[in-house]
Amino acid sequence: MNLRAVWAIYRVEMARAFRTVLQSIISPVISTSLYFVVFGSAIGSRITEIDGISYGAFIVPGLIMLSLLTQSISNASFAIYFPKFVGSIYELLSAPVSYLEIVIAYVGGAATKSIILGLIILATASLFVPLQIEHPFWMIAFLVLTAVTFSLFGFIIGIWAKSFEQLQLVPLLIVTPLTFLGGSFYSIHMLPGIWKTITLFNPVVYLISGFRWSFYGKADVSVGVSLGMTLVFLAVCIAIVAWIFKTGYRLRN
């Protein structure tokens, strides 16, 4: 295993985050605070509690997931798309690096950044609402699993994309709506009949539900199902990445 290469790529990816600290760290903190002001205060004054949890505290896991998903995707997709766009990917492809090492380095870098961000949002949230974390191990497990899974997903998008427009397409048109409709700001039990069933086809529901369970011990769907669905999505992403590398799809052709 070429660990030096993994470390070299990882370090460059992390350095990029620190170079653009305003974009990577400060802007998500500001937007989270805005969510608290808008949703927590404005809507929270009307919905006082969900499942016995104050509305402000209820939305915290959903907010973290929202940023975790979008940032994991954008970090990883940009990280691999940018060298493709400027052409510097030649160096990566000509280096004695295995596909696994490339994925570990890029996905590891993207996931680390979004996990750090998730923790920053958690810290920011604790300034607004009293928080409790009933299952810290599972909280970290869901955080890491989700960050890795969606970084892999982002990596796939970055390889597939042929333009900046395509790069934005999936996050904007699919991921963001799914996240907003995935129970970040409400419990799916609050939805009318048929919508409750339809929403179960949204994978993000399981992520948010499981994550919220790790905080408050309450969930929309059972935590086992949440974990299972997260692992299924992870497996699907791994399979696609394996296929990309096996065929050289949009990389070596």
Next chain:
Amino acid sequence: MPSILSISGVSKTYATGFTALKEVNLDIQRGEIFALLGPNGAGKTTLISIVCGIVNRSTGTVTVDGHDISKDYRAARSLIGLVPQELTIDAFESVWATVNYSRGLFGKPANPGFVEKVLRDLSLWDKKDAKAITLSGGMKRRLMIAKALSHEPRILFLDEPTAGVDVELRQDMWEMVRRLREDGVTIILTTHYIEEAEAMADRVGVINRGEIILVENKAELMHKLGRKRLVLELRNPLTAIPETFSRYALELSPDGGQLTYTYDNQAERPGVASLIRDLEASGIQFRDIDTQNSSLEEIFVNLVRREP
């Protein structure tokens, strides 16, 4: 001399159906400077990209110092440094960081002393903290070379190294290539600047429309395919070439003061002696005589044109 790079039956057809390479066979000898010449779109970059692992080949095998580029890609790629044609660098990285990144990517342990030497050799040391985006075109080209040399490769590919480069940098680059060769590095350069190949290469390969149409020792190539010119400065200008000389390929300069005879120096009877005898017999006197070898450029143009 054993070959360090062996390309056998390599072809490449892109998904679009375009065939960039047709059954290429080529052996590069250890420690030589090999120039791959060819017009734009001939397949030079595709061939290099396949050897370096950037593009998948359709058929064939490639071994680098005995290591198959697919089965044993780590060993094969570790030996190769590539300077691509385009200036493609992460614009926001510093010179120092990006060269060290390249070294790490190739699995080499950090060696600040060596990286410093590479940067000094390429006159980049003063710019080590500068971001790549702030460098001039020539500096960026040097940086690309520094990145390729950072992991101490045994084979260096230079894809059009002096395209759009000023004279000074070109001279520096040639000097650097010679130094590397002294250290035992094998150098393969593609170019369409023939003078570059003429000045530096030990052997020359010509590629056209995806096929290697010739591989030859440079000196032999020039000897074999070279045509010679005999230039005669006439004492008294002529208005036209006399008809008795129609069997010679003669050209008269517009002012009538110079006669040029082009001949094949490989021919059994190049005809120089008889031409001079015939000139004397006709009373055409000359005050100076000169012979010129055709340049590699002329040889190259002839070769490529000859292709159907």
